[in-house]
Amino acid sequence: MNRPSDLDFLREAEFPYLDAAGHAYLDYTGAALAPLSLVRASAARLGSGVYGNPHTASPASQASTRLVEEAREAVLAFCGASPREYAVVFTPNATAAIRLVAEAYPFGPGRPLAFLGDDHNSVLGMRRYAARAGAPVRVVPLGPGFRTEPSAVTACLGAGGQGLFAFPAQSNATGVRHPLEWVGEARRAGWRVLLDAAAYVPTGPLDLTAVPADFVALSWYKITGFPTGVGCLVARRDALAELRRPWFAGGTVRASSSHTDWHLPAPPPEGFEDGTLPFLALPDVTAAAAWHREIGYDAVHHHVTGLTARLLTGLTALRHPDGTPAVRVLGPLSDRDRGPTVTFNLLHPDGTPVDERHLQHSAATARVSLRTGCFCNPGVAEEANGMTPEIVHAALLRGTPADVDTYLHHLAVQAQGAVRASVGVATNTRDVDRLLEVCAELVDGGLEGEMPEPRTGC
Numbered sequence: 001m002n003r004p005s006d007l008d009f010l011r012e013a014e015f016p017y018l019d020a021a022g023h024a025y026l027d028y029t030g031a032a033l034a035p036l037s038l039v040r041a042s043a044a045r046l047g048s049g050v051y052g053n054p055h056t057a058s059p060a061s062q063a064s065t066r067l068v069e070e071a072r073e074a075v076l077a078f079c080g081a082s083p084r085e086y087a088v089v090f091t092p093n094a095t096a097a098i099r100l101v102a103e104a105y106p107f108g109p110g111r112p113l114a115f116l117g118d119d120h121n122s123v124l125g126m127r128r129y130a131a132r133a134g135a136p137v138r139v140v141p142l143g144p145g146f147r148t149e150p151s152a153v154t155a156c157l158g159a160g161g162q163g164l165f166a167f168p169a170q171s172n173a174t175g176v177r178h179p180l181e182w183v184g185e186a187r188r189a190g191w192r193v194l195l196d197a198a199a200y201v202p203t204g205p206l207d208l209t210a211v212p213a214d215f216v217a218l219s220w221y222k223i224t225g226f227p228t229g230v231g232c233l234v235a236r237r238d239a240l241a242e243l244r245r246p247w248f249a250g251g252t253v254r255a256s257s258s259h260t261d262w263h264l265p266a267p268p269p270e271g272f273e274d275g276t277l278p279f280l281a282l283p284d285v286t287a288a289a290a291w292h293r294e295i296g297y298d299a300v301h302h303h304v305t306g307l308t309a310r311l312l313t314g315l316t317a318l319r320h321p322d323g324t325p326a327v328r329v330l331g332p333l334s335d336r337d338r339g340p341t342v343t344f345n346l347l348h349p350d351g352t353p354v355d356e357r358h359l360q361h362s363a364a365t366a367r368v369s370l371r372t373g374c375f376c377n378p379g380v381a382e383e384a385n386g387m388t389p390e391i392v393h394a395a396l397l398r399g400t401p402a403d404v405d406t407y408l409h410h411l412a413v414q415a416q417g418a419v420r421a422s423v424g425v426a427t428n429t430r431d432v433d434r435l436l437e438v439c440a441e442l443v444d445g446g447l448e449g450e451m452p453e454p455r456t457g458c
């Protein structure tokens with residue numbers, strides 16, 4: 001990698017399959033793409049070593065154990081975390097990392113759960129564990145521009161009790177980056193903080209020395225596209241010590257008895273790793289972290305910021321023949337405190353949103369990959385459609401909807417959510433322009449026609 005400030009060369013070197021397939025990939029917030037060099041390095045490693053199930057004395061096992069420990073070190077370095085203060089627990093994905101905390105955190109009447117109206121379903125689901133333990137559950141609402149007012153966070157943290165505050169470093173729906181200073185503020189107020197960094201770390205650096213979150217959840221496929229199936233809970237050792245696991249399993253105990261209900265938990269991180277780790281994939285994390293470091297966050301930032309600006313400029317310029325805007329962007333229009341995720345609705349001339357499946361269908365036909373729906377972030381969809389808590393409660397009082405369309409019908413909204421385009425290191429300007437062309441064609445064509453596929457979910 002000899003031109004770290006210009007990433008266009010990566011397209012041909014690492015992602016030739018995109019142009020070979022005529023594909024414009026704009027779903028980087030869904031998953032990054034696998035660089036060829038990482039895939040080849042993985043195959044070469046597997047073809048030249050003998051790797052067994054880790055943690056026993058055999059040479060094959062020891063070879064794996066060594067690589068697993070190297071991967072932990074690589075993750076700590078990636079997050080700027082000291083091994084004295086932090087441990088790395090490997091999980092299948094960010095969701096599993098969040099669930100580890102949810103099921104083991106000592107929620108109770110004096111230990112609430114608080115999260116943002118911008119959190120992912122994988123965080124929202126924590127409220128089931130909190131409610132079961134009798135803990136208050138507080139939602140900090142979204143404010144203007146899909147951001148959250150800092151004063152609302154302060155009020156939430158000061159409303160009684162000291163529990164767990166979970167927030168996304170970057171919204172997976174709007175690209176908004178929430179202030180990392182909230183980590184320090186919440187900890188000073190006696191709260192533990194779960195930072196959902198899944199959407200942020202692919203393009204935003206995390207330094208846990210400066211931002212000492214108690215728990216950090218991330219998925220590797222979002223950072224470098226490869227490997228899949230590996231996530232991490234990077235956790236402060238003192239915060240892990242406070243967790244009480246609800247069960248034990250292979251790998252998480254030092255000893256146990258089949259006759260009595262007794263077990264001796266393994267210390268962290270192993271005590272949190274259920275079953276056998278994906279030991280052949282973990283060395284890929286070490287390589288992926290090195291690959292990402294070699295490119296450098298500055299170059300990534302420069303690359304994706306330019307593409308995001310091009311996308312935003314092109315979308316906001318789209319007009320109907322009568323001059324009315326054809327696009328509403330859900331999220332920031334400037335590059336301040338945002339990542340490279342752009343979510344929007346096409347609009348009818350009367351300003352109502354177009355069913356997002358129209359664009360999904362046209363984009364797919366043009367081999368442009370993007371996302372539609374609410375991206376597992378119902379708070380942003382609710383905010384975009386003006387659904388107050390009262391409206392949602394009233395809709396649910398009309399009966400439990402059996403499917404998404406019935407739910408939307410009860411809510412009387414035209415669009416389930418929106419269209420999300422997100423860029424990354426493999427994206428080039430032509431990809432962005434292809435999406436803009438698809439949008440322009442739809443707008444010029446009057447946005448009519450058959451409704452394509454049924455909705456499957458959010």
Ligand SMILES: Cc1ncc(COP(=O)(O)O)c(C=O)c1O
Binds near residue numbers: 094168196
């Ligand atoms: C902000 C955020 N949190 C959590 C997740 C869940 O990640 P995973 O599906 O890898 O568990 C995602 C995935 O899109 C995300 O963007």
